Amino acid sequence: MAPYNQQWNFSIQRELAPDYLLTAAYVGTKGTRLPIRRELNPALFGPGATLANVDNRRIYAPNYASIISYENVINSTYHALQLTLNKRFRRGFTLLAGYTWSRSIDGISLEVDGFNGQNPLDLRADKGLSDFDVRHRWVSSFLWELPGPKSGLTRWIAGGWQANGLFTSQAGTPVNVVSGQDRALSGVGTQRPHLAGNPYLDTGRSRQELINRYFDASAFVLPPLGSYGNSGRNTLIGPGRWNLDFALFKTFRLSESWKLEYRWEMFNAFNHANLSGPRNNITAANPGQINGTSEPRIMQMGLRMTF
Numbered sequence: 243m244a245p246y247n248q249q250w251n252f253s254i255q256r257e258l259a260p261d262y263l264l265t266a267a268y269v270g271t272k273g274t275r276l277p278i279r280r281e282l283n284p285a286l287f288g289p290g291a292t293l294a295n296v297d298n299r300r301i302y303a304p305n306y307a308s309i310i311s312y313e314n315v316i317n318s319t320y321h322a323l324q325l326t327l328n329k330r331f332r333r334g335f336t337l338l339a340g341y342t343w344s345r346s347i348d349g350i351s352l353e354v355d356g357f358n359g360q361n362p363l364d365l366r367a368d369k370g371l372s373d374f375d376v377r378h379r380w381v382s383s384f385l386w387e388l389p390g391p392k393s394g395l396t397r398w399i400a401g402g403w404q405a406n407g408l409f410t411s412q413a414g415t416p417v418n419v420v421s422g423q424d425r426a427l428s429g430v431g432t433q434r435p436h437l438a439g440n441p442y443l444d445t446g447r448s449r450q451e452l453i454n455r456y457f458d459a460s461a462f463v464l465p466p467l468g469s470y471g472n473s474g475r476n477t478l479i480g481p482g483r484w485n486l487d488f489a490l491f492k493t494f495r496l497s498e499s500w501k502l503e504y505r506w507e508m509f510n511a512f513n514h515a516n517l518s519g520p521r522n523n524i525t526a527a528n529p530g531q532i533n534g535t536s537e538p539r540i541m542q543m544g545l546r547m548t549f
Contacts, residue, residue: 245275245314253324265326275314278350281362283309284428287468296429315365318348318372334387342379346372358418358432361470370475371416377479379412403492407511411484415519416476417457422525425465434471435462435524441478449517452481452532456520459529483516483536503546513539 253267283306285291285299297307322344329337349366350359351373359368383406390401421435439461445452457478465471491505518534521527 245273245277248272248274261330261332263328263330265324265328267324267326269320269322269324271318271320273316273318273348276316276318276348277312277314278316278365279357280311280313280315280359280365281308281357281430282311283307284362284430287427291427291468293424293427293429296427299427300429316349318346320344320346320372331385334389335385337382337384339382340380343377344375344379345377346375348372357430360431360433360475361426361428362430364470367470368475370477373416373418373476375416375476377413378482379410381408381410383408398494403490405488405490407486407488409484409486411482413482414480417478417480417519417522418476419457419462419473419478419522419524421462421464421471422523423464425467426470427468434473434475436465436471437461437473438463445481452517455530456481456532457530459524462524462529464525478522480519481517481532484514485516485536486511486514500547500549503548504543505546506543507541509540510537511539 248271250270251267253265255263255265258264283300283302285296286301288299291299297303300307302309322342324340324342326340327337328339329335347370349369350357359365361367385404385406388403388405390403391397392401418432419434419441421433423433424431425433439458441457441459441461443455443458462473487507487509488511489505489507491503494502494504496502514536515538516536517532518536520532521529523529
């Protein structure tokens with residue numbers, strides 16, 4: 243049967259004060275029978291099993307090697323509370339701010355042409371947070387006509403400036419800890435380790451401590467050969483992030499028909515270094531360490547003549 247989606251939403255609005263409108267909304271979606279590309283002929287573990295004899299140990303060997311099936315077997319759910327505050331444009335200022343508290347769960351978060359699950363014969367074990375799940379997200383934008391002289395030459399130079407900005411702040415996305423090895427010797431899948439302790443560390447530590455050791459990798463161990471790891475998919479949450487993009491602009495009237503627009507833009511205006519996700523492979527070098535940050539501040543200026 244073909245996949246289908248169901249969606250539910252409702253909202254209420256209230257005017258808090260003149261020009262201020264608050265909207266509260268619930269949004270829910272359910273995806274049923276979503277597509278997946280799955281291996282139906284993995285290798286089975288047994289005496290003498292190695293990675294070199296995978297094809298000889300497949301379920302339907304020796305007649306068949308890899309058997310890929312395109313199936314509609316994955317489900318997903320999404321629930322969100324959305325709050326929006328809208329200040330209508332008045333006296334040179336407008337503001338739009340939104341907060342979302344949400345949770346997204348699925349079996350696999352890939353396109354139909356991929357499989358990042360652990361065991362193609364046990365899809366239930368991969369049910370967890372979606373790869374793109376963001377629990378908290380705040381986005382706000384504004385436009386402000388800056389105060390300035392109202393007449394004369396000084397108005398032509400210092401008056402009429404406008405500023406706008408976009409501020410985003412959000413929680414981190416899930417981290418899927420993997421073993422980095424085919425411990426099941428199945429020849430397929432992104433396998434996970436066993437959980438042998440508490441991997442969670444205090445996220446209130448100093449920035450350098452977070453970079454050096456975001457989670458406790460020693461809490462994970464390799465499962466015995468021939469078995470799959472018992473740790474869940476996407477059980478850790480990576481670092482959050484925030485960013486401000488800002489622009490300052492003005493239009494100079496040169497004549498009745500000629501105008502010159504000047505614009506100065508800053509992306510990541512505060513040059514804030516958002517941390518990337520930690521290394522999630524426990525058999526690689528320095529698991530749990532963060533090795534990257536977001537792009538640095540970028541500034542650009544432009545002139546546009548209109549006539």
